[in-house]
Amino acid sequence: MHLSRFNRLHFAHLPTPLEPMERLSAYLDGPKLWIKRDDCTGLSTGGNKTRKLEFLIADAWEREADCVITQGATQSNHARQTAAAAAKCGMECHIILEDRTNIEHSSYTDNGNVLLNLLHGANVSTRPGGTDMNSEMEVLADDLRTQGKKPYIIPGGGSNEIGALGYVDAALELLTQANSQNLLINHVVHATGSAGTQAGLVTGLVGSNSGIPVLGIGVRAMKEVQELNVLALAERTSEHIGIGNVVKHKHVEANCDYVGLGYGLPTDSMIEAVALLARLEGILLDPVYSGKGMAGLIDLIRRGYFSRDQNVVFIHTGGSAALFGYPDIFTDK
Numbered sequence: 001m002h003l004s005r006f007n008r009l010h011f012a013h014l015p016t017p018l019e020p021m022e023r024l025s026a027y028l029d030g031p032k033l034w035i036k037r038d039d040c041t042g043l044s045t046g047g048n049k050t051r052k053l054e055f056l057i058a059d060a061w062e063r064e065a066d067c068v069i070t071q072g073a074t075q076s077n078h079a080r081q082t083a084a085a086a087a088k089c090g091m092e093c094h095i096i097l098e099d100r101t102n103i104e105h106s107s108y109t110d111n112g113n114v115l116l117n118l119l120h121g122a123n124v125s126t127r128p129g130g131t132d133m134n135s136e137m138e139v140l141a142d143d144l145r146t147q148g149k150k151p152y153i154i155p156g157g158g159s160n161e162i163g164a165l166g167y168v169d170a171a172l173e174l175l176t177q178a179n180s181q182n183l184l185i186n187h188v189v190h191a192t193g194s195a196g197t198q199a200g201l202v203t204g205l206v207g208s209n210s211g212i213p214v215l216g217i218g219v220r221a222m223k224e225v226q227e228l229n230v231l232a233l234a235e236r237t238s239e240h241i242g243i244g245n246v247v248k249h250k251h252v253e254a255n256c257d258y259v260g261l262g263y264g265l266p267t268d269s270m271i272e273a274v275a276l277l278a279r280l281e282g283i284l285l286d287p288v289y290s291g292k293g294m295a296g297l298i299d300l301i302r303r304g305y306f307s308r309d310q311n312v313v314f315i316h317t318g319g320s321a322a323l324f325g326y327p328d329i330f331t332d333k
């Protein structure tokens, strides 16, 4: 898989570290836990969207765009990372945020990622929950075109076959690290949302015949829907790379038992996971994605899903800036 064939900018800090989590592994008395620090990708406070944006912004350049448009939930990490990448590349950035949670607290509506979007100089507007965000982006693009601008639309989460290349590359990077350390990876686990991360990882790990299964812990959709979203994008990504239909449904597994009441709404297991990682490993997770992903991993370990001699890699997809949108839920933990 020769990804240099695709347009790409280089602003991510790569390779991200692959580190053992010794204290968490001992505390849970389960498999050997590793963490791949994609929270440390650079640009603003880092996260998984940086890898996708290297390919997406390069495509925008190729098409001679002068501004980018994207959308997400109020505390979207993707929006914040897009704002930072656009700033770095000297492009105007337009963000449309959807209120998916009905949380009215000013920390949620004004702090965390919302504050950072403004610091990075993005133009931000908001819409009520349930708005058709894709058509809102089209309307905004038309508007910008009538002003003589050349907008480039980045889909929510940066999840299309171009953005997913960032996680095909991450899969190859992880394999290189594992091979050079003689580490046999039995499982990769991460939080899955708009599907680009899992689709890219699965395409890279299946396409290179690694034999490493990926488990996505869902944060929004139901299992069946999430798996089909990932599979469809993995198929498009494989086709884009030109490796044929290597990814089958059996390669795509999502567990959506840890969403709780809904996207972006706190759960007790997420709060426990965030507190545990902070206290045992000095690592900050986030309330919406990596906290729920880790909550799923912890629960599966407690249920004996992995054996003690296995190596499990958790991909830390970032998001800690969103902690500042949820200050109250952690204060008595």
Ligand SMILES: *Cc1c(COP(=O)(O)O)cnc(C)c1O
Pocket: 047, 048, 077, 078, 157, 159, 191, 192, 193, 194, 195, 196, 197, 198, 286, 289, 290, 317, 318, 319, 320
């Ligand atoms: C976007 C995001 C995810 C989910 O990645 P997808 O590619 O959208 O599935 C996970 N964790 C964090 C912190 C994110 O911002």
